[in-house]
Amino acid sequence: MKLSQRVKPISYLKAHAAEIVRELGEGAEPLVITQNGEAKAVLQDVDSYEQTQETLALLKILALGQRQVEAGKVVAAGEAMAAIRGKRAG
Structure with a gap:
């Protein structure tokens, strides 16, 4: 259904609040x-x-990662793993 x-x-909301809440709880569209x-x-x-909030949070993380890549704030995977292993051994 289209929004x-x-x-x-x-x-309408004032007159039908309980019905609206019930419909939304049953999966009705916004x-x-x-x-x-x-x-x-x-x-x-x-x-x-x-679900919308979780999706937005993931999109923000992806956008932040993309900005870091564009700014050159990246480390090769091998270097990152070596640094992690070094911290565990130390």
């Missing part, structure tokens, strides 16, 4: 809430929210 088909005014005709919030179930 554009799940747009409701805040008055719901866009509008106020004065403008999108103001997105409601989604907790599992989907947590």
Whole structure:
């Protein structure tokens, strides 16, 4: 289902809060809430929210790694392993 088909005014949220929460818990698509005709919030179930946050965290780690590569802040794998082994032996 397209998100554009799940747009409701805040008055709908107020009148149907329990039903909306139940639907979201059962796997319904996120719901866009509008106020004065403008999108103001997105409601989604907790599992989907947590998955989105984990995905964003991984993307941030990848972007950070890419910036480090571009800045030349890299070490060859063999050198890194040798350094790790050296610290264990010491």
